[in-house]
Amino acid sequence: MNQLRVLWRASPVWSAVALALTVTEAAVRTLLMVGIGQFVGSLPASASARTWRWFLVVAVLLLAGPILQSSLAAVTARCTTAYLVHVFDLVAEVGVHPRGIGHLDTPDSASRIRAVVDATRDWSFVTGAGAIWLIIGPRLAGLGAIAVLLPWRWWVPLAVAASFLLVSRVFMSWISLAFDKLLETTGDARRRASYLRSLLTRTESAKEVRLFGLTDWLSDVYRSTWYEAMTELWRERRSGLGPVLLACSVMALTVGGAFALIGLDVTAGTVSLAGAVTMAQAILRLQNFGVLGDAGTALARSTSTLRALANVRQELGLPAIGPAAAQAESSRSTHAAAEVRLDGVSFGYPSRATQALSNLTLQIPAGQSIAIVGVNGAGKSTLIKLLCGLYEPDQGTVRVDGADPAVDEAARRRVAVIFQDFVRYHLPLRDNVVLGTATDDVLQQSLTDAGGLALLERHGWDTVLSTEYDGGTDLSGGQWQRVALARALAAVAGGAGVLVLDEPTAALDVRAEAALFERFLEVTRGVTTILVSHRLSSVRHADRIVVLASGGEGIVEDGSHDELMRLDGRYAEMFGLQARRFAQ
Amino acid sequence: MARVLATAVRVSPWQSLLCLFETLGKVLAALSPLFIGVFAAGALKQDLRQMLCAAAALVGSTAANTALQAVGVNARVRQMELVGHTFDAQIAELTARIPTLDHLENASYLDKLQILRDNENALGGALNTLINTINTLAYAVSVLLVAVTADWRLLILIALGAARLLTARWSMRWEKAAEEAAAAPGRLTRHLIDLTVSPAAGAETRVFGHQSELRRRIRLAVVGWRRPTVRSTDRNSALAGANSVLFFATAVVLLGWMTRDAMAGTVSVQSLVVAVGVLQGLQSVSSSFVSAVGSLTKVGRNCARFLWLRDYADEVAAVHTGRRQPPDRLRDGIRIERLSFRYGDSARDSLTDISLDLPAGSVVALVGENGAGKSTLVKLLAGLYRPTGGRVLVDGVDLADLDLIGWRSRMSGAFQDHARFELTAQRSVGAGDLAVLDDPERVLRALHDAAAEDVVNALPAGLGTRLGTTWPGGVDLSGGQWQRLAIARGMMRQSPLLMVLDEPTAALDAATEHSLFERYAEARRPGRVTLLVTHRFSTVAAADLVVVLDQGRVIEVGPHAELLANQGHYANLYELQGRGYR
């Protein structure tokens, strides 16, 4: 079973202990059945010594049961922890392992990955992790019962067990139809319903929901979307119930036949009282092959989640249930500025009909500071993502120091970047600047260079930057931007040769922006810098400015500030718009 | 709890009845030791008829049990989903209906709210637990009856169970403590997992080479999240083990006693078989009472959280009693009097003693460094927080006396950290004025006002395109494009009294910004106040009034020219930015 293999991978030791306990418990139960039969059977004979001997056996077995169960509960909790650590790691790996990010923003695969993540948050997932032992134990005890019955008529226990198995199969396939369907057919509709609900409850959308009075409307759409998805599902589930009931009748006949046989054998004298009591218990114990309640349901659901996860992983070329071999962590050896070349690069997002960039050529010599300007949607951020090797270009080549960042980890690590929507980790300030190990010097220096020293003085390194945690704090947009800047500067200190800033000062105030650019040249000496900004007052200081036009026109202007002003083209026009107020 | 049941019955009475099928199955299962006893007695007497009757009963208790279970489970799961949804919808509505934001930002409130907010089906699960509890209890009662028919001495065992009920209090305390201790690391786990599958975070993770560090953090977070549970399980299972050992030790003594009587012939073999058979069941009786109490407490806790949310909503509603409707148009404007504000458990004020006049018909620019309190002021004007001191007067009427929903319906604008509504483009923008949500013309007009037509023109299915890449056929937008849609949303309402635009152009290019501001200047209407937060002085200069905030205080107010002439803070900042263009 899939889940067992994952458990085994997650923690061989705890799984083995849990398995040993489960097996022992099943053995105890089987022996108890025999013991009780012998004990009762010895009563009419009034051979008191024998009765007391079996009594003792029953007593010991009765006392052993609960001790085993308690130990199993404690072991299961640990096993489940190891399992969850492992599975969440597998999920995380799905996100972070592939070299590019195409799988995360192509609707098809992104929605399947999202569905898996959501399924791991369902109650049944954590319950299902522990449920396996609640399933295996009884099944093993069922095997014990077969063993007890075999010497009598070998085919009877097999037939009865088979009929229980049949019921269980039909029942489980009904359940998994009902729940796999939940994940697949109605998955999108249900997810949409959840999304609508999250708009109502999440902090991110809270202000707009209140300002525009969206509560009633969103609630209504949420309700109707949910009902639409579920009504269909309920119908399917109900219609799957027929075969289950049919299987139950087959099982009833088999079990009835088995009891009748025992009765006949007793009257014929071939089976003793002890045998009859033992066998009656054993036949009932064969129920353990049947349906096993909520534990079974939870297990079925978590198994199907695991299967979906394994599928997603295999599509991405990852091993289904184990982590991929660790990639060689490449440390950046050189500290020199890097050279960047894009040759005839074309790229379009799969979900878009038009290309974001077409036939773009740009060479940036090592150490140059270049600014890219252009209207929203011109493809500036896309260009940067290509430069980081996050997508592979449809045509053309991207090279950082002669190597392809989409293939060569070392080349990618030569780039340090602040994206427009940089990450706000719910972690301490320290980790938000450098996630991983860094010396205090580097941390301090980077934050100082980014103009965030006041932040440090106010909060200290160890304050979590989210109010969702005790003692945590929130930062304003501008404060966050400084943290992000510090993050990039720390990467430069760590050996990156290109510093890319995608609209770094959008949320900075005037003084902070001025302060930043005053220090910028000094801080970035020795690296190639690429700056994307709409603040032309900052852009003008770059060695070189390129204007990227939208609609695949590519680079339409290229030169220094003075050259472009003389050219009197688009750049000059944009600059004029912003400067007009200040021209006195 | 009664509420959960009542809801269950209300949403679907028949299904609720079907759920009881499962209970019936459980009762039949509990009776099987009795049938085995009868079967054994038949075997002893060589009575085939008695044995066959007992066998028939046993078949009933297995086959019928399974069939009833299937029908019951189907009903129960459906019921659980339905009830869960009913509560989920109520929770979402309650959360969204609370006019202020404290409950969504403050850690101490979030701890309570989170389980309800994030676990869909938290209360549907409660119903499930409730039905399971009913089932186990029905089973337990049947077992007790079987035991009593076998031998009165078995009742002593039941008395032992009482001891167990006493210790149950500890278990519950442990479990509750564990649940609370696990909340924060659980939240962190979710957050980090979300980062691994988000494209934006994915990009950064890769470039900075955070892959393995992020995974390490997730592992740590999961361990931290599970640790309290493991610890409470340890304690609970030790306690349960001790209880069971005590139980079975007593049971063994009683069995011995019965055996002696059986040998003496005062106890029948049938009774002894039933007694032995019912032991396991009896043992689970006390534990099922315990787990029933346990699950009911858990359910109770979730219900209590729900009630807390309701009470909190009522409390907030009670504090804000204003019912007056805002005027049709502003005569005088908005006056801010000695306004102070401090966030939840923050150590210092974010706004201190602010007094301001925002005259009707004016465009007011709010400038100041990051963290000066600009966004806070904007949110206070929208009534998203209650001032800690002072008040806001709308044409002389205290904001606290206004009907907040009414007031907001006469406001519009865009916030600094705007939401990204992953709906169709039409609705994402149209949500700004629900009355014309699906009217493409109005949305196109708003897009025009926000200089955002080209965002939609570039979409594969125009206004009908779904935004957000995790949706089938969905499309992602760049940060600036999302911002323009947010502005367009703010342009949907036709005649707001107050328009707030909090750094609306931070991510926009020069040309778009320029054309936007030309439109803002046109937006100057009698009877309306436009409040603009921006760092771009080229925009500020066009405002009628400039307000300079610094560390939560107003330090300068006046028209652009006047402030420049004053050579103060504002002139200083202006000079700083202007230098870049000369």
Ligand SMILES: Nc1ncnc2c1ncn2[C@@H]1O[C@H](COP(=O)(O)OP(=O)(O)O)[C@@H](O)[C@H]1O
């Ligand atoms: N993940 C994505 N999926 C589909 N289209 C995208 C995605 N990201 C950006 N785009 C589109 O590609 C074009 C270029 O976007 P972008 O590079 O972000 O522009 P800029 O940074 O210049 O504002 C835009 O039309 C944008 O909507």
Ligand SMILES: Nc1ncnc2c1ncn2[C@@H]1O[C@H](COP(=O)(O)OP(=O)(O)O)[C@@H](O)[C@H]1O
């Ligand atoms: N939700 C919050 N909880 C606690 N403090 C906050 C919160 N939001 C903002 N602050 C603090 O309040 C002050 C003012 O913030 P804000 O109004 O966002 O500034 P601005 O918009 O002028 O940049 C800052 O010091 C900020 O850290």
Ligand SMILES: [Mg+2]
């Ligand atoms: Mg961009």
Ligand SMILES: [Mg+2]
């Ligand atoms: Mg702000």
